[in-house]
Amino acid sequence: MGVYCGSRCRGRCAKAGFQDRCLKYCGICCRQCKCVPSGTFGNKHQCPCYRDKLSSKGKPKCP
Template identity: 50%
Template structure:
């Protein structure tokens, strides 16, 4: 009979895979994760996240309008007041009819 320690990697893999299934899934068409990224923001948190995101722009009203739209759709707002859109691929990939970025 094989020693019990030889099954440790298999048990660890199964536990790790179970954890991945628990912390990720589909919500409103966007993939969400409990540790940041897509879906890490609730709809109720969008106004506060967008207030910070738009705090450094001179076009505050337009920024807030589009940021909140994008946040509610993607459940994610990139960190900081500019850039970092790679943190939220859905937010980054929303485009206007002209093909320009929709989300600030």
């Protein structure tokens, strides 16, 4: 995870119940989308790619 993704994902996952999982998926999404929404929750309109990624089960992939 690059410096940008690392720092953005640490902020995004600061209040997550499952830090490791949050950081893992945030990192994947950040590398693919080149952005992470601000704050610890919501604000996904800031990054449509991040918002629209879905897991294999059809649920939102990015925290």
